Amino acid sequence: MPLLGPQVALAEETKTNIVLVLIDDLGAEAVGCYGGESYSTPNIDALAERGMRYDNAFSMPARMVSRATMLTGRYAFRSNLPFNDTPLVRRDSWGRGEITFGNLLADAGYVTGISGKWQLCEHEKYPDHLSDLGFDHQNAWAW
Numbered sequence: 748m749p750l751l752g753p754q755v756a757l758a759e760e761t762k763t764n765i766v767l768v769l770i771d772d773l774g775a776e777a778v779g780c781y782g783g784e785s786y787s788t789p790n791i792d793a794l795a796e797r798g799m800r801y802d803n804a805f806s807m808p809a810r811m812v813s814r815a816t817m818l819t820g821r822y823a824f825r826s827n828l829p830f831n832d833t834p835l836v837r838r839d840s841w842g843r844g845e846i847t848f849g850n851l852l853a854d855a856g857y858v859t860g861i862s863g864k865w866q867l868c869e870h871e872k873y874p875d876h877l878s879d880l881g882f883d884h885q886n887a888w889a890w
Contacts, residue, residue, distance in 0.1 A: 762857060766794070769817060771810055771864070811841075811866050818847040818880065828867075841867045842880055849881025860884035 775781040780795035815826035865887035877885040
């Protein structure tokens with residue numbers, strides 16, 4: 748009978764690095780790993796070669812809804828967001844009580860971080876927004 752104890756302990760200590768890139772207004776036709784020739788994308792191509800690549804996806808033409816959908820894993824109509832109604836989001840600060848992949852990864856022992864444009868709240872009105880969504884490190888800006 749094989750000894751599984753140390754192998755299982757080692758597997759539990761080793762965590763896979765996860766890098767998720769969400770880019771506004773970039774289609775698969777522009778990226779080399781998907782056959783695009785419009786731009787040189789060697790770094791994205793290298794990530795796709797060594798990591799996970801998706802060939803089928805669904806996206807909303809509304810940035811805020813796409814972010815909420817990606818964060819929560821919910822269908823867009825369950826995102827609790829109006830479709831790009833920026834004044835409502837600014838007034839209500841989306842995300843209170845939401846469970847995101849950031850929360851789930853943090854609960855699993857990952858150190859999480861997020862960087863880039865963020866239009867799901869006004870940071871001055873909800874300064875703990877990204878922390879509440881599970882992100883330890885933040886470099887984000889709103890409008």
